[in-house]
Amino acid sequence: MTFSRQIEIAREAGKRTHHFHGGLRLRHNKKISCQVPVERPPLPDLLAVPLLQHAGDIAGSLVHAGDQVLKGQQIGHCQPCAAIHSPVSGRVEAIENRPISHPSGQPGPCVVIRPDGREQWVELKPIKDWRTASSDSLIAQMQDCGLAGLGGAVFPTHAKALDGRDRQIHTLILNGAECEPYISCDEMLMREQPDKIILGARILRRALGAERVVIAIEDQMGAVQAALTHAADCTDCTNVSVVKVPMIYPEGGERQLIQVLTGLEVPAGGRPTDLGMVCQNVATAAAVADAVAEGKPLIDRYITVTGNGISQPRNFQALFGTRFSHLVESCGGYTDDVARLVVGGPMMGYPVSTDGNPVVKASNCILALTTQDIAEPQPEMPCIRCGECARVCPVTLLPQQLHLQIKSGLWDAVEEYGLAACIECGCCDFVCPSHIPLVEWFRYGKDEQRNRVLESKASELARKRFEDREARLLRIKQERAEKMTRRKQMLKDKAAQQDRIRASIDRAKHKGPGNSDRQTSGKPDDT
Amino acid sequence: MLIAVLIITLLGIVFGLGLGWAAIRFRVKSDPVVERIDALLPQTQCGQCGYPGCRPYAEAISKEEADINQCPPGGDAGIRALADLLGREPKPLNPENGEEKPKTVVLIDESRCIGCTLCIQACPVDAIVGAAKLMHTVIASECTGCDLCLPPCPVDCIDIIEVETGILRWRRPRPRAGLDLVIVQ
Numbered sequence: 001m002t003f004s005r006q007i008e009i010a011r012e013a014g015k016r017t018h019h020f021h022g023g024l025r026l027r028h029n030k031k032i033s034c035q036v037p038v039e040r041p042p043l044p045d046l047l048a049v050p051l052l053q054h055a056g057d058i059a060g061s062l063v064h065a066g067d068q069v070l071k072g073q074q075i076g077h078c079q080p081c082a083a084i085h086s087p088v089s090g091r092v093e094a095i096e097n098r099p100i101s102h103p104s105g106q107p108g109p110c111v112v113i114r115p116d117g118r119e120q121w122v123e124l125k126p127i128k129d130w131r132t133a134s135s136d137s138l139i140a141q142m143q144d145c146g147l148a149g150l151g152g153a154v155f156p157t158h159a160k161a162l163d164g165r166d167r168q169i170h171t172l173i174l175n176g177a178e179c180e181p182y183i184s185c186d187e188m189l190m191r192e193q194p195d196k197i198i199l200g201a202r203i204l205r206r207a208l209g210a211e212r213v214v215i216a217i218e219d220q221m222g223a224v225q226a227a228l229t230h231a232a233d234c235t236d237c238t239n240v241s242v243v244k245v246p247m248i249y250p251e252g253g254e255r256q257l258i259q260v261l262t263g264l265e266v267p268a269g270g271r272p273t274d275l276g277m278v279c280q281n282v283a284t285a286a287a288v289a290d291a292v293a294e295g296k297p298l299i300d301r302y303i304t305v306t307g308n309g310i311s312q313p314r315n316f317q318a319l320f321g322t323r324f325s326h327l328v329e330s331c332g333g334y335t336d337d338v339a340r341l342v343v344g345g346p347m348m349g350y351p352v353s354t355d356g357n358p359v360v361k362a363s364n365c366i367l368a369l370t371t372q373d374i375a376e377p378q379p380e381m382p383c384i385r386c387g388e389c390a391r392v393c394p395v396t397l398l399p400q401q402l403h404l405q406i407k408s409g410l411w412d413a414v415e416e417y418g419l420a421a422c423i424e425c426g427c428c429d430f431v432c433p434s435h436i437p438l439v440e441w442f443r444y445g446k447d448e449q450r451n452r453v454l455e456s457k458a459s460e461l462a463r464k465r466f467e468d469r470e471a472r473l474l475r476i477k478q479e480r481a482e483k484m485t486r487r488k489q490m491l492k493d494k495a496a497q498q499d500r501i502r503a504s505i506d507r508a509k510h511k512g513p514g515n516s517d518r519q520t521s522g523k524p525d526d527t
Numbered sequence: 528m529l530i531a532v533l534i535i536t537l538l539g540i541v542f543g544l545g546l547g548w549a550a551i552r553f554r555v556k557s558d559p560v561v562e563r564i565d566a567l568l569p570q571t572q573c574g575q576c577g578y579p580g581c582r583p584y585a586e587a588i589s590k591e592e593a594d595i596n597q598c599p600p601g602g603d604a605g606i607r608a609l610a611d612l613l614g615r616e617p618k619p620l621n622p623e624n625g626e627e628k629p630k631t632v633v634l635i636d637e638s639r640c641i642g643c644t645l646c647i648q649a650c651p652v653d654a655i656v657g658a659a660k661l662m663h664t665v666i667a668s669e670c671t672g673c674d675l676c677l678p679p680c681p682v683d684c685i686d687i688i689e690v691e692t693g694i695l696r697w698r699r700p701r702p703r704a705g706l707d708l709v710i711v712q
Binding site: 052057058102103104106107108409437440441443444447448451458459460461462463465466467468469470 | 565568569570571572580581582604651652653654669671694695697698699700701702
């Protein structure tokens with residue numbers, strides 16, 4: 001497809017409704033946490049900021065136990081992942097392993113900070129003239145401020161922006177379609193800080209060299225559209241449009257959202273940049289506005305604390321490192337029949353064993369479920385090949401086939417059937433009448449596949465090193481044998497030896513001492 | 528009759544020459560089966576199979592001199608893959624060759640190392656660096672865990688350690704198999 005055709009389609013975004021394959025209409029349960037305005041919880045007495053916040057490496061700590069830190073001071077460094085900053089001013093108590101939200105349930109390294117309550121900021125370096133600043137300086141600012149996608153995947157924003165800048169981008173899509181039930185942090189942000197989101201969108205648009213901005217929101221988000229449209233009504237805001245999309249799960253996935261807006265499919269293994277688009281979460285755009293216009297690094301985020309297990313569900317603007325328990329206390333504590341704590345939404349989140357885990361860049365929701373909410377664990381039955389999972393799969397995979405292939409270890413077939421394209425949305429799990437934990441199998445399968453690639457690389461390396469060593473040993477052996485035969489030859493040939501001795505004496509006379517007699521040493525060639 | 532015999536003989540000679548030429552012209556230098564067997568072996572080069580490395584073992588399997596159940600690092604999965612490739616029945620690992628263990632690497636206690644270079648000579652993948660009378664060390668990322676450096680060490684300064692599985696290398700466990708269907712009559 002030509003670039004101009006792509007632009008044409010993007011311009012039409014939202015005017016016609018498109019659909020992605022499958023998906024589910026779920027009860028959204030968002031209203032319960034949207035009743036009160038967003039506030040900051042009281043300052044906790046201890047914060048544990050994890051050094052591992054997204055896929056990739058663990059960030060190196062830039063501070064030591066006992067150091068004084070200022071609010072916004074960089075404490076974690078990692079290339080190419082996002083930098084980590086201190087959310088408060090205070091004293092570093094320790095750098096140690098603590099419980100963090102990780103699917104493994106293992107603890108991870110955290111910088112533990114005791115706030116001094118002074119809230120003293122580090123010197124901020126905003127880019128006031130961002131309208132004329134270069135794309136590079138804007139992207140560098142995003143990197144310095146530790147920005148990462150706040151929709152949940154926590155992909156470093158500067159990396160996405162760099163990828164976009166190097167390609168031809170016509171449209172920036174802001175994702176406000178928060179399709180998972182219960183989560184309402186993006187909706188509250190759009191209601192309360194529409195100006196900041198529009199400002200961030202304009203900065204991102206400049207950094208990417210894009211022409212248009214499309215902000216996608218869900219059709220159920222009443223007041224949001226008016227707020228955003230009003231904020232977008234400025235002289236500098238041309239080509240910014242707010243588009244409503246029907247609420248079908250998992251529309252908040254960037255590929256699904258692009259398909260709904262434009263009818264175009266992002267190719268498997270490709271990225272939205274292949275279609276000339278970049279997709280960012282609305283919260284990321286707000287963070288960009290903070291980072292560039294005010295110089296503030298990313299140290300807090302909107303987070304929904306909700307579910308029937310919470311007394312007064314609501315949204316908070318919480319500092320990273322705040323313990324979940326602190327947030328729950330701040331909204332009235334648990335109800336009596338609370339049974340399970342989930343990080344993320346009910347579809348893609350995972351249960352955690354403790355509420356001592358800290359808020360991180362990825363934390364969009366803490367969901368406390370009661371015994372009534374949790375379906376009784378059903379025994380897993382054999383697959384009856386009903387095909388429901390294939391009908392609801394938003395990426396048109398064949399979950400029932402993949403499940404059997406993974407179970408039998410047919411890894412070539414698994415690859416051919418496109419496991420890598422699975423977005424782990426959980427639709428297949430939800431509809432399976434045999435209660436097969438399909439997503440659990442797919443996550444396991446992905447890990448296994450990744451491990452197989454690593455192992456085959458390692459064994460390839462070992463094979464090469466073994467073969468090289470064998471070749472070297474053989475060469476040395478041959479060289480030895482050759483040397484021996486030459487020596488023997490020389491000893492036999494008395495006359496030649498006499499000549500050689502005479503020749504070397506002559507040479508020594510002519511050139512003086514200190515010259516090596518390489519030619520007579522009988523050193524063999526390297527072959 | 529005679530003409531028929533002559534024609535057949537002539538054809539036989541022509542085709543025979545053709546085949547003979549083709550056999551020389553299109554000769555396959557190495558046995559492709561050996562390559563494919565070798566690709567399935569774990570390349571630890573540990574010699575537990577009784578052959579000096581994975582490739583020699585692959586050659587022995589292809590000549591049917593060795594059985595397919597002699598590779599402990601490959602384990603059951605490796606034996607199954609070999610059985611699939613060669614169209615044979617999988618069988619349990621031969622206990623004489625050793626048992627399947629989690630992946631390990633070795634670590635030289637550098638304070639005890641005397642720099643004798645014996646382990647360097649024993650390492651099949653050149654994963655130990657050092658020089659005579661100087662400290663040696665293991666390149667952990669290249670070590671296959673074959674443990675061949677242990678016996679020659681005169682001061683016993685090499686330890687086997689399990690490969691670190693931190694939070695970054697964590698892998699999801701295989702989901703629990705579902706309950707078997709019980710038919711109640």
